[in-house]
Amino acid sequence: MNTDRSSGNSNYLKHEQGYRDKALKLYPWICGRCAREFVYSNLRELTVHHRDHNHDNNPADGSNWELLCLYCHDHEHTKFHEYILYGSTKEKTIEAATHNPFAQLKDLMAKKKD
Numbered sequence: 001m002n003t004d005r006s007s008g009n010s011n012y013l014k015h016e017q018g019y020r021d022k023a024l025k026l027y028p029w030i031c032g033r034c035a036r037e038f039v040y041s042n043l044r045e046l047t048v049h050h051r052d053h054n055h056d057n058n059p060a061d062g063s064n065w066e067l068l069c070l071y072c073h074d075h076e077h078t079k080f081h082e083y084i085l086y087g088s089t090k091e092k093t094i095e096a097a098t099h100n101p102f103a104q105l106k107d108l109m110a111k112k113k114d
């Protein structure tokens with residue numbers, strides 16, 4: 001039935017979806033920091049980190065991407081004080097797991113921006 005797969009569909013996916021898909025095809029589903037392995041059912045916890053923190057820099061060879069689990073990804077951005085680039089941290093419960101000094105700072109800053 002569906003034999004027209006090569007009919008030049010120029011319907012581009014959203015930016016983020018695009019590079020995430022590519023990164024997940026390029027790299028094994030393993031966190032680059034803690035080596036946690038992922039399967040399809042928890043793949044949403046595996047995120048694409050941009051090594052230079054520039055989300056617009058998406059070379060096709062994946063050289064600017066790194067697969068990180070939510071926890072390590074958050075840590076990576078906290079380290080650089082650039083966690084703002086990575087907004088979807090709400091449903092995490094890392095406070096208990098990672099007692100880093102920046103956790104409170106992050107809280108404070110979140111409260112301030114109203």
Ligand SMILES: [Zn+2]
Pocket residue numbers: 031032033034035036068069070071072073
């Ligand atoms: Zn990790």
Ligand SMILES: [Zn+2]
Pocket residue numbers: 048049050073076077086
């Ligand atoms: Zn990142």
